[in-house]
Amino acid sequence: MRLASRVAVLFVVGMLVVALSAAGALGQSSSPSASAASTGPLTFTYADVSPPSSLNPLVGYLGTDYTIWALNYDIPINFSTKDFSPDFDHSIVTSVDTSSDGMTFTYHMRSGLKWSDGQPFTANDVAWTLNFYKKYNVPNYSSDLALMDRAEAINDTTFVLHSKQPTSFYSGKSVFLYEYILPEHIWGKYENDYKAAKRVANDNPQEAVGSGPFIITKYVKNQYVQLDRNPYYWGDAVGMRPHVDRVVYQIFGNQDAEAAALQSGSIDFGYFTTPSILNTLKSRGIITQGANIPSFVEIGINTGSAYETDPAGGFTPHGDGARALTDVVVRQAIRRAIDSSVLVDRVMQGYASPADSPVQPGATTGDWNPGPNDPDLSFNIAAANQMLDQAGYKMGSDGVRIDPKTGKPLEFRFYSRTTDQPSIDIVPYVQEWLKEIGIKIDPQTLNSNKLGNVILAGDYDMFVWGWYPNPDPNYILNIFTCAQRPPNPNVYRNSDSYYCNPEYDKLFHEQETTIDPARRVEIVHQMQSILYRDEPYIMLWYDQSLQAHTKGWTGFVPQPAEGGDWLATYGPLSFISVRPVTAAANAGGGGSAAVWVIALALIALAVIVALLVRRARRSEVDEA
Numbered sequence: 001m002r003l004a005s006r007v008a009v010l011f012v013v014g015m016l017v018v019a020l021s022a023a024g025a026l027g028q029s030s031s032p033s034a035s036a037a038s039t040g041p042l043t044f045t046y047a048d049v050s051p052p053s054s055l056n057p058l059v060g061y062l063g064t065d066y067t068i069w070a071l072n073y074d075i076p077i078n079f080s081t082k083d084f085s086p087d088f089d090h091s092i093v094t095s096v097d098t099s100s101d102g103m104t105f106t107y108h109m110r111s112g113l114k115w116s117d118g119q120p121f122t123a124n125d126v127a128w129t130l131n132f133y134k135k136y137n138v139p140n141y142s143s144d145l146a147l148m149d150r151a152e153a154i155n156d157t158t159f160v161l162h163s164k165q166p167t168s169f170y171s172g173k174s175v176f177l178y179e180y181i182l183p184e185h186i187w188g189k190y191e192n193d194y195k196a197a198k199r200v201a202n203d204n205p206q207e208a209v210g211s212g213p214f215i216i217t218k219y220v221k222n223q224y225v226q227l228d229r230n231p232y233y234w235g236d237a238v239g240m241r242p243h244v245d246r247v248v249y250q251i252f253g254n255q256d257a258e259a260a261a262l263q264s265g266s267i268d269f270g271y272f273t274t275p276s277i278l279n280t281l282k283s284r285g286i287i288t289q290g291a292n293i294p295s296f297v298e299i300g301i302n303t304g305s306a307y308e309t310d311p312a313g314g315f316t317p318h319g320d321g322a323r324a325l326t327d328v329v330v331r332q333a334i335r336r337a338i339d340s341s342v343l344v345d346r347v348m349q350g351y352a353s354p355a356d357s358p359v360q361p362g363a364t365t366g367d368w369n370p371g372p373n374d375p376d377l378s379f380n381i382a383a384a385n386q387m388l389d390q391a392g393y394k395m396g397s398d399g400v401r402i403d404p405k406t407g408k409p410l411e412f413r414f415y416s417r418t419t420d421q422p423s424i425d426i427v428p429y430v431q432e433w434l435k436e437i438g439i440k441i442d443p444q445t446l447n448s449n450k451l452g453n454v455i456l457a458g459d460y461d462m463f464v465w466g467w468y469p470n471p472d473p474n475y476i477l478n479i480f481t482c483a484q485r486p487p488n489p490n491v492y493r494n495s496d497s498y499y500c501n502p503e504y505d506k507l508f509h510e511q512e513t514t515i516d517p518a519r520r521v522e523i524v525h526q527m528q529s530i531l532y533r534d535e536p537y538i539m540l541w542y543d544q545s546l547q548a549h550t551k552g553w554t555g556f557v558p559q560p561a562e563g564g565d566w567l568a569t570y571g572p573l574s575f576i577s578v579r580p581v582t583a584a585a586n587a588g589g590g591g592s593a594a595v596w597v598i599a600l601a602l603i604a605l606a607v608i609v610a611l612l613v614r615r616a617r618r619s620e621v622d623e624a
Contacts, residue, residue: 041245073180084471096172123153143478243579275349290544299538305458313483319458331535336384352541401438412461423464499536
């Protein structure tokens with residue numbers, strides 16, 4: 001009996017060990033990352049429905065592109081994930097000295113930096129890049145470098161930026177230089193051939209030589225972008241070693257397919273624009289959030305691409321926008337006829353807040369709200385009708401007002417984007433509201449690239465799109481300057497409203513050159529008032545970023561720290577920190593397969609013990 005009992009105990013213990021081992025294996029395989037680790041490079045896959053406009057930092061303009069560039073390249077000073085302040089601890093620049101006249105700025109870099117091909121990365125690369133961007137007025141960087149006269153390298157770890165006028169922009173007190181630094185030994189051959197530089201696909205490791213934690217190694221158009229770990233990444237030496245070997249950006253044709261992939265575990269993280277999809281994912285156990293980010297959505301208006309005569313920036317009239325939209329009264333009436341609160345509630349399901357200004361709340365110049373000296377443009381259909389009546393826009397027999405200057409009806413093309421469901425969902429609301437004030441809209445839907453070309457050509461009236469501005473408002477304010485209008489249908493500039501106001505331009509220059517931070521805030525707020533009055537954008541909402549990830553991943557670093565973007569797309573730090581959840585952590589999260597295996601093992605254990613105890617009792621009886 002004693003021998004039999006001992007064997008039984010050993011058998012039961014063995015069964016429990018096997019069961020627990022199986023539970024651990026199941027818990028591990030439930031994580032796509034852990035599975036990938038056993039078969040190849042440990043890969044983190046994030047997804048969206050937005051193909052890159054270009055992987056070339058001279059050409060691309062979408063937020064999608066900037067996220068990828070932030071992994072492949074460095075900017076001089078990174079944004080803190082806490083609050084967008086300068087983060088010298090995680091940057092290639094460690095400090096900045098400013099001259100007493102506010103015109104010379106000395107940047108000190110880390111030593112021993114290398115590019116992903118093993119070549120030295122020095123201050124010469126930084127100076128060359130900034131001068132190259134300046135020389136060709138590259139649109140992505142033109143506003144940041146407008147005051148820069150030149151950059152020069154003093155030695156391998158020091159470069160100096162000379163300003164044309166006193167400014168606080170380059171002092172390092174805030175992150176202002178949002179310029180991706182390129183290797184001169186790769187891009188220097190294009191020094192005198194900007195057109196050739198713009199044709200670089202930048203979709204392979206030979207072209208996309210960078211200094212960031214991951215390097216672009218492959219791009220299959222409209223499918224995915226693959227980035228692999230940079231073997232020479234400087235961050236490894238300062239506690240920034242990535243936890244994964246590969247990052248993949250997966251591109252989907254629609255959000256339903258993306259959501260299905262997230263649920264199946266074939267991707268790890270997804271960005272969405274449709275609140276109902278996010279809510280469905282949440283109900284099915286996917287981790288979700290509406291992240292607070294500096295982002296907004298607007299109805300952009302063609303304020304006069306075909307009619308403006310100011311030649312600033314080399315502008316020549318082009319396109320066929322409606323003349324009536326050059327009238328600020330019409331634009332203000334449209335503003336008064338659209339209820340952003342309703343759109344936030346019904347279209348965004350609360351994942352947004354009504355907006356008044358393209359300078360987002362939380363910007364470095366502080367919050368702004370319309371004041372007593374600003375026009376009342378709050379939602380009011382009756383007031384909007386009264387404005388149009390007084391301006392002479394008489395109602396036609398078909399319910400559409402007539403432009404008294406041209407005799408044409410107020411009928412406007414209204415473009416939404418195929419990949420952005422909210423831009424489509426707002427159409428019936430806007431259509432009905434504008435109908436009530438005698439304006440007819442003709443909705444059309446295009447993909448982002450086609451809509452971009454339509455805007456460049458000036459062949460539009462209204463569109464729905466959005467921006468993800470820098471924390472400093474200089475960039476977003478710059479897009480409304482006269483010089484940012486596309487000069488012709490073949491040259492990209494950042495303006496998509498063709499707004500031009502010399503009064504506004506003067507203030508923009510003043511806010512660039514003041515070295516008094518308080519004075520700059522005052523000027524920026526004046527500029528916000530002008531934009532509110534003139535309505536080149538009908539501001540709809542400040543949107544949250546709708547994000548979701550599987551339970552198999554952890555280590556996300558939100559930016560800003562309070563409810564911010566999980567992937568901290570103003571820099572690479574979250575991609576560096578993200579890592580698989582351990583098998584033990586999976587087992588501890590109720591509802592996992594591992595928990596069920598353990599439960600079944602314990603039930604089996606109880607049954608076996610009961611049988612063995614019963615058998616032992618019988619033996620004792622027999623022996624008695």
